[in-house]
Amino acid sequence: MGSGTPWKLPKARAKGSPYFSRNQISKVLHQVGVLLELNGANPFRTRSYFNGSRTISNLNDDLGDIINTGKLTELKGIGKGLGSSIRRAVLDGEWVEDWIELFESTPNGLIEMLGIPNLGPKRIKLLNEKLGISNIAELQISCEKHEIEELDGFGKKSQQKIIDGIQLLKRFNARRRLDIGLLYGNALKNLIGNIDHVEKIELAGSARRRKESIGDLDLVVGAEIKFHETISNSILSLPGIADVKGAGGSKISVILDTSIFENKFNLGNIDDGVLEAIGGDEYEKMEASGTIDAQIRLVSLNMFPFTLAYFTGSKEHNIRMRQRALDRGLKLNEFGLIPLDKIENKVGIEAAKYSLEAKSEKDIYKMLDLPYIVPELREDLGEIEEGEKNNLPELVTSNSLLGAFHNHTTLSDGEATLEQMSDAARKLNWKYLGISDHSQSLKIANGLSPQELIAQGDIIKKYNSEWKQSNTNFRVFHGVESDILENGKLDYKNEILETLDYVVASVHAIRKWKNRDEAENTEDLFNAIENKYTTMLGHPTGRIIQGREGYEVDMHAIIRRMGELNQEGIFKAIEINASPYRLDLDWRLCKFAKMCGVPISINPDAHDISGLKDVKFGTYIARKGWLEKSDIINTKDSIEVMELFSKRG
């Protein structure tokens, strides 16, 4: 949820009811929850707002319809209070007084302060009341004047932690992208895995769940207890550890820097537009001197599966699992799964002696009457309910991919030629590659004139026939990444589009789209997808992770419409842009797309040879979004792809 941009209650839509969209309601509920926290409200009350927000954002049906049919308060987590507030907003265009008051009375700076690690709502409130601090800049000054350490409940260490936290927040927005997290995480995992007597090691936390961004790294290490001390010492002397924040018997907390990597830290080629959004050259320098926090838990082998499950999360999934354990007279924690009647008032490690045994996480799920749930799905977004029905999806894997669409060459803004890209694709064992350079309006990316596009098509035809003659099972599909222009128009005349195998339609005029409201943007996207020649929608929201939020758009409505078109036999797909900077379509919407029958294309948006490999991040997101092989276009062979692309209606 947007840091930087001030929080405001959105204005009612001028056209009338529904005055607010599902996205707006969900966002406001979340924000009210945060504001309540900052005002010291009952934590269970604030949780209700967060739960309500989640419920609304995960709706499959139209919010307006749900309200009109009187079913709003039938939703889990929406009771009388939230129900009537939401109703009033959507039907009458009015926010309840309490919320208006909250938004007006809470300084936006306090919300930003929440981003500082180890500083939560209670202490922010205290700082505000005692010292009048209402933003990060004032907090920094107060720290420098040593005012914080004088406060009751604070001390020198708290003050220093706040200073460090501000620094971290400034550098990386306190979170890191998944690709960066995995780079560091896997490097550390390999190093620890090579230490004597380490029998098991896994990356846990949000990196294991493949969230698009992660806070810090969690690793769980399993070894016999008698070796723990020597292992712990070995870990502390590994390369790449810039600082040790704490080292107890079972938990080691460190800061890693880029010296953990054997080779020089290199981010590879970043698309210019993306680089601009995340801070340009400064960003690259920052990463090169970057750090990341890591927590390592050292446990006995019998505890390993429980600790791994616990630190993999998510928090919401864990809550459900613990409740499930309680329903069965068991207590689930990081140490074990323990029958309640055995432990009386023992807690923690003492109680864990009575734990049931588990060889792996699979056993834990089994003891709670569930099939194994893969880490990607552990978000409490239906995986427990579907697991109960033995109805979990068989998720797509990277090696099911036979090719990819949406790739660039030197003809527009890529770094590799058509020939080099094709060679690289064949080395990945792909059977085809889609080339879609930028279209003419995108001057900054050297967009192709109609003549250039047609000439490119001729070259591709020539190669395809050569491959065919030499019995090489490979072909190039000729496409274009057409800019979406005014009113959702595409960037070439129909006669030109007609000659292509496919069209990826994408928005690039981000500034303009971010200055318009949800309804206008949605309208233009409707027009774009309804264009006969649009095959798939590229990076549908334009977000850059850690860089900028996407433009406002009712993506549910877009996806629903695309689903209808597919029903009518017209092929319309949506991409998961696999660049780790984008990962757009968001995983939270993948399941909905699947439900609506909209095919997904995992697109690397490669600008050079190495960019093709980014499909692995797209696959992570597809898996996180419940997608199976059959939901993904680029698992189909080239003949099937050709048939699908030709269904233009």
Place this chain on the structure above:
DNA sequence: GCCGTTTTCGGCCCGACTGTTTTCAGTCG
């Protein structure tokens, strides 16, 4: 604020760690 119900209010997941205390509050996951 939601939920469930012994239908009107009590419980809402749970433990570790940290830094501040001298028994605990805040934060995190």
